[in-house]
Amino acid sequence: MTTTAPGPGRSPTRERPAPPRRRPLTLRRRESRAGLALVAPTLLVTIAVIGIPIVWTLVLAFQRVRLATLRKTGLFGEFTMDNIDRVLHTPGFAETLWVTLIYSIGGTVGSILLGLVAALVVRRPFRGRTLVRASMLLPYVAPVVAVTFVWQVMLDPQLGIVNAWGQRLLGWDAPVPFLTQESTALATVIVFEAWRYFPFAFLFLLARLQAVPGELEEAARVDGATPTQRFRHILLPQLLPVIALLGVLRFIMTFNKFDDVYLLTGGAAGTEVVSVRVYEFLTARTDIGAAAAQAVVLAVVLIVFVLIYLRFFGRRVS
Amino acid sequence: MDRDVVETVSLRWLRRLVIAGFLAITVFPFYYMLVLSVRPIERLLLDPGALVVGFGELTVATYAEVLKATDDGGQGFLTFIRNSGLVAVAATVLTLLVAIPGAYAVARLRFFGRRQVDFLFLAVYLFPSIVIAIPLFVVFTRAGLRGSLFGLVLVYISQTLPVSVYMLKNYFETIPVSLEESAAIDGAGRLGIIRRVSLPLAMPSIMAVALYDFMIAWNEFLFALLFLVDKPNRWTVSLGLSLLADGVEVPKTVLMAGSVVLTLPIVILFFASERLLTEGLTSGAEKG
Structure with a gap:
């Protein structure tokens, strides 16, 4: 904290008497000052509400802290590996990690594929295009609580429309409890993820598609390339860098996701992802140390995956 | 017919179909939300598959209840x-x-x-x-x-x-x-x-x-x-x-x-x- 303050805070008062007597500050230095002063509030908020908490989580992960004993624990109490040990050996740890991975990869691939198809079909102008494009963004902008609730009701075995129609039109023998049985819950959550986040991929891919020069495709057409060939050899190579970037962005975001899974299944029926588990440690068990340790494990695993990804696709992303 | 024509024609139809499909999956949940919000719960239990609200069953009592203190x-x-x-x-x-x-x-x-x-x-x-x-x-x-x-x-x-x-x-x-x-x-x-x-x-x-x-x-x-x-x-x-x-x-x-x-x-x-x-x-x- 104290290290950031002097720049914007103290120096102007110290320098104020200087200009009339000595030569004024150079333009360059004044610019630098102004820059720091203007960016200071942003930095302060970010450091206070995000930077410090991240470091603190690291500290908490190695301390024995429970909500009840919170007042007694100092910032630098005794350090212990207990939490990490406990987190690694609590039943279900490996499974949670595995579920999170499947969920993230499934959600990422699903949303990018859907987004790609969506971008390809609305690329060229047609009547009502603006409306179609706006509608396609609805799942992404609508409140997560509202859309998860609608999905829950739609998939409900008793009052859900999906089961009503499934039984009437598709001849299902019994209603399928999509979100509460092990065999379908994770898949349903992944489908939801793809549905909710394809607009994100769609926006980026559409923007890129519209920047592809028309002459490229025109030339390919003159050379006799069919539509699928033009996609394969002209459009796809242009899109690959964006797809690679979307891959890493969506993977990170899905890996960290809490709301969607928590609201759809509460982490039951084999859908417990790491962030839901952290939440459980934090609130149900009020075991802050274990929650922090679990969160650190989440961050570390995430960083490892991203590094691996960048190693393979790094050149494309940058 | 050569491949180019076949692809162009079939893709044109496929494209319309896909757009309709996307519209359906993105708009439907919101439409469903709206429909359910104006139906009485008893009607929903009787006929969960209905997609239109009957004239007689339309109600705004749900809104009154949810908004009231x-x-x-x-x-x-x-x-x-x-x-x-x-x-x-x-x-x-x-x-x-x-x-x-x-x-x-x-x-x-x-x-x-x-x-x-x-x-x-x-x-x-x-x-x-x-x-x-x-x-x-x-x-x-x-x-x-x-x-x-x-x-x-x-x-x-x-x-x-x-x-x-x-x-x-x-x-x-x-x-x-x-x-x-x-x-x-x-x-x-x-x-x-x-x-x-x-x-x-x-x-x-x-x-x-x-x-x-x-x-x-x-x-x-x-x-x-x-x-x-x-x-x-x-x-x-x-x-x-x-x-x-x-x-x-x-x-x-x-x-x-x-x-x-x-x-x-x-x-x-x-x-x-x-x-x-x-x-x-x-x-x-x-x-x-």
Whole structure:
């Protein structure tokens, strides 16, 4: 904290008497000052509400802290590996990690594929295009609580429309409890993820598609390339860098996701992802140390995956 | 017929089909939400597959129940709307106050650590919010900020700040420097330039960022859950809906009315400003 303050805070008062007597500050230095002063509030908020908490989580992960004993624990109490040990050996740890991975990869691939198809079909102008494009963004902008609730009701075995129609039109023998049985819950959550986040991929891919020069495709057409060939050899190579970037962005975001899974299944029926588990440690068990340790494990695993990804696709992303 | 013709014709039809399919999957859940919110629960139980509301069964009693205060036998959503609105507006205004100067500095001024700031925001944006949630939960519990809307506003500012700065920065960079220089020659100081030249030019982008911030704050769930769960009169709409949906006491149709209340402001805002928003979000995407 104290290290950031002097720049914007103290120096102007110290320098104020200087200009009339000595030569004024150079333009360059004044610019630098102004820059720091203007960016200071942003930095302060970010450091206070995000930077410090991240470091603190690291500290908490190695301390024995429970909500009840919170007042007694100092910032630098005794350090212990207990939490990490406990987190690694609590039943279900490996499974949670595995579920999170499947969920993230499934959600990422699903949303990018859907987004790609969506971008390809609305690329060229047609009547009502603006409306179609706006509608396609609805799942992404609508409140997560509202859309998860609608999905829950739609998939409900008793009052859900999906089961009503499934039984009437598709001849299902019994209603399928999509979100509460092990065999379908994770898949349903992944489908939801793809549905909710394809607009994100769609926006980026559409923007890129519209920047592809028309002459490229025109030339390919003159050379006799069919539509699928033009996609394969002209459009796809242009899109690959964006797809690679979307891959890493969506993977990170899905890996960290809490709301969607928590609201759809509460982490039951084999859908417990790491962030839901952290939440459980934090609130149900009020075991802050274990929650922090679990969160650190989440961050570390995430960083490892991203590094691996960048190693393979790094050149494309940058 | 050669391959080109076959592909062109079949793709043309496929394309229409796919567009219709996308429209169906994106719009249907919202249509379904609306339909359920005006049907009595008994009718829904009898015929869960119905897609249109019969004239005789149309009801707005669900809305009355969801909006009324709990003392009057309702679910108190009016209070939730007030809370959500308050938090979202405060978070939006404060985020803009902090982000505009920050973004301007990153876009225009050379200062020590400018490059690092850029990277810092990306890292913050992608960092798991649950990691940040733990110490904030601890601090807020200690400071007595848990259960206060102010604490929530503070968190929302930090959550929307990185993207806000990023979007605004991209826009400031598109404003020709020469405009600012001519203002400087005319004797305007740095703040005068920002206020008289840069801000008016950046208005569309600022509006887009404001809408984005408002939507994020209005829709947010995790931090509201962590901080406000014990204080029913401070619940936001999102939190209230999710907590009531967990129980079995409140009929689903009434809760559907609640979700319409939660979704409608966002959808209206979004359709009113769709172009502004989509361009704001992806500006700079072409570079990558």
